Amino acid sequence: MNTSFDNMTPNNSKGFFTKIFIIYSCVILFALIVFGRIIQLQNSEEGKMLLKEAKEAQIRVSTVEATRGKILDCNNKVLAINIPWYNVYMDVANSNIADSTFNQNVKALSQSLSLLFNNKSADQYEKMLREKRRQGSHYTLLKKNVNHSQLEKIRSFPILEKGQFKGGLIVERFEKRLMPYGNIARRTIGYQRDSLFVGLEGGFDDDLRGTDGNILEQQKAPGFWIPLESENNIEPQNGKDVVTTIDIVIQDVAHNSLLQILQKYKAEEGCVVLMEVATGNIISLVNLQRNADSSYSERLNIAIGSAIEPGSTFKTPSLMVALEDGKIKPTDIYKITRFATYANRSVEDSHYDGDRDLTVQQIFEESSNVGTTKIIWENYNESPQQFIDGLYKMSLNQPLQIPIAGAAAPYIKNTTDKTWSKVSLPWISFGYELLITPLQIATFYNAIANNGCMVNPRFVTAIRDGETVVKEFPIEVINPKICSEHTLKDIQMMLRGVVENGTGRNGFKNAPYTAAGKTGTSQIAEGGSYKGGKIKYNASFAGYFPAENPRYSCFVLIRKTEKRQYAATVAVPVFRDIADKVCAKHTDLIDHSIEIIDTTQEKIIFTPFAYSGRVNDLINVYQNLNIKVENAAHTEWVTSTVVSDKVIRLDNCDLQQGIIPNVINMTATDAVYLLEKCGYKVVIQGFGKVIKQSVNAGTSAKAGTTIYLLLG
Secondary structure (H helix, E strand, O other), X not given: OOOOOOOOOHHXXXXXXXXXXXXXXXXXXXXXXXXXXXXXXXXXXXXXXXXXXXXXXXXXXXEEOOOOOOEEOOOOOEEEEEEEEEEEEEOOOOOOOOHHHHHHHHHHHHHHHHHHHOOOOHXXXXXXXXXHHHHOOOOEEEEEEEOHHHHHHXXXXXXXXXXXXXXXXXEEEEEEEEOOOOOOOHHHHOOEEOOEEXXXXXXXXXXXXXXOEEEEEEEEEOOEEEEOOOOOOEOOEOOOEEEEOOOHHHHHHHHHHHHHHHHHHOOOEEEEEEEEOOOOEEEEEEEEEEOOOOOEEOOOOHHHHOOEOOHHHHHHHHHHHHHHOOOOOOOOEEEEOOEEEEOOEEEEOOOOOOOEEEEHHHHHHOOOHHHHHHHHHHHHOOOHHHHHHHHHHOOOOOOOOOOOOOOOOOEEOOOOOOOOOOOHHHHHHOOOOEEEOHHHHHHHHHHHHOOOOEEXXXXXXXXXXXXXXXXXXXXXXXXXXXXXXXXXXHHHHHHHHXXXXXXXXXXXXXXXXXXXXXXXXXXXXXXXXXXXXXXXXXXXXXXXXXOXXXXXXXXXXXEEEOOOOOHHHHOHHHHHHHHHHHHXXXXXXXXXXXXXXXXXXXXXXXXXXXXXXXXXXXXXXXXHOOOEEEEOOOOOEEEEEEEEOOEEEXXXXXXXXXXXXXXXXXXXXXXXXXHHHOOOEEEEEOXXXXXXXXXXXXXXXXXXOEEEEEEO
C-alpha cells in the first residue's frame, strides 16, 4: 500500500515532527500565560472586585413557608395560631447611607434601640454600630425574636426609617405557634415534638400545614438575599383552619377543678371527658400529670392513650348483659355476705353492714362487689363465653376511630385466651382482668344516655379555608343499639338510683338539675400483683345530666392516690363542678321544679356574681339569668359591678399599650388571654375568678413583665 508516510524521506519526516513540536509548545505556552493571568487577576484589586461581584450576583430559589392554619374551639376562639416574629439586622455599610447621615443619627438610633429592647446601653449600641460600619458589615444583628409591635417601632427609628435599600433595615420573618390558653387542652390540641406533631395538630397536619411556595432571590451581601420578580415564583398556599368541638370556657372549668382535686389528694394523674350526648362532640378533654416539682401539666393523653382496669364503673355493662339475657330483674334479691370466694380467692365489699338481702338495684346503688360477682357467677358460671359475647355486642372490645394518634386498644379476654382462669368471670364482672381507655368508658355511658345509640367521639366538626367550609365531619354511629329498650330503661333507672340513693348521693345535694351515673374505686396492680409493695388506687365517676333528657355525659378519673379515696369524695366533685358550669351556661338544663334549700331549709336567694370579660359574653349570661344589665361601656372588654340582686352595671376596661389592664373579677381564661395579648407573661394560682393581680391596673410595664394572678 502506498501512502504519504511510505514516501517520506528522513529529511521530510524530521521537518514534520519539528512542526508538530512547535505547535504543541505554542499551545502549552498559551495555557501557561492564561493560567498566569488568572493567578495575577485573582490577587489584584480588579480580580477581587470581579470575584465579589460574581458572588453578589448569585441567584437561588428559596422556599416560602406557608402559614399554618388555626385551631379553633366550637365558638371560634383561637386555640392555636401562628404568630409572626422577626430577626432584625442592619446593613451598616450600606453605600446609600452617607457618612454624614450615619454620624448625625447613630446616637439617636442607639438610644432608640436601647429603650426598646433594654438589653444594652445606648453607648454599647453606638460603639457596636460604628465598629461594624468601619469593618464594612452588611449584616449586623440588632435583635432576634422581635414581635410585630416592636418591629413597627423599629421602622420609625433614625436611619432605619428609610427602609431596606436606603436605610439598611433587614428583616427576617418567621413564625411561632402560639396557644393563647397555655396549658389548657394542650395535649388534645397538640404541639410539635421532635419532627412530628401530636394531638389534633398531628391528626390534621395535612390540612393545617398548607403548601409551601418558591421565590427567586439574589445575594446582595454575604448572607443577605433579596427577592426578585420572576414568572417562576410560586405563592404559598396557607393552611386551612380546624374547627374543634372543644368549648374552651368549659375546658377551663374542667381543667381547674381536676387540678384542685389532684393537688388536694396528691394523685399522680387524672383526666376528664365531657361529651355532648346526641353528637358525640368532645366538649372538654383534660389530662393532667404530676411533674417532678409537684406541679401538674398536660404531658400525656391519659384519656386516649392509657388503658386501665375500670373497677366498679364496669359493673354497669356487666349487669346490662345479665338484664339483656333475661337472667335478672332489678327487683331480684341476693344474699349479701362479707365475702364471696371463687377458686380460693375472695372478694369483699369496702363497707360491710352484716349479712343481708339486697335487690339487684340496691347492689348496684351500693356498688357491692360481692353482690355483682354473685349475680354474674350464678348466671354464667356454666357459660362464661355467653357473658363475654354480651360485652362484645355492646362494642366494648372495639377500638375507637379517632383523629388523634396513640390511642390504646381495649382488652376484654374471652374463654379461649391463655390468661383465662377460674376467677376471670367474677373478676371481670366488677372491672378487673380487663383494660379499657377512659374515652371508651365515656363513650359507653354516652350511649346509655343517647337511648342506646353509641356514637364515635367527635373532635372536629369542620375544616375551613377562611370563612368557607371545605369539609364537614358527620356524626358517626358505632352501634345503633347497644341493648334492648327494656334493658336500657332498667339501667337508666339504676344509674339514677346511684345518685339519688347510693354511693353518689352526697355529691349532688342542692343541684338544680338531675343526674345519673356510677362511681368506681379500684386498686392498681403495681408490678402486675396486688400483693406486697405499695398499693395505689383509682377513683372515677361516669354519668350524664339531666337524667330525664340527657344532653351531656361526663367521665372523671383520679389515678394513683396513695390512700384509698372513694369516688364520691374525689371524682364526683369534679363532675359536679363541670355540670354546674354547663347548666349555668345552658339554663334550659335547669329543672326549676327542684327546690334548692340551705341548711335551715329555707330557699336560697341568689345574688349575681360580678364578673369582668367580653361585653357580649357577659350580657348573654346575665340576660339568661334574668338579671338586668346597665351597659355604660363602649369597649370590647368590660368590668362589672353588682348594683342589686337583679341589676349589673358594665363599665369600660380600656386597653393601652404598656399599661396594665384591670383583670379583677375576670375568669382565668379571659385574664390570661387579655394579659398575654398585651405582651405580658402570666402565672395563675388558685381556682375561680381573679381576686388579685400582682401589678395594679394602670401601672406602666414593659412587654414581657410577669403578672401573678390569685384566683378565688
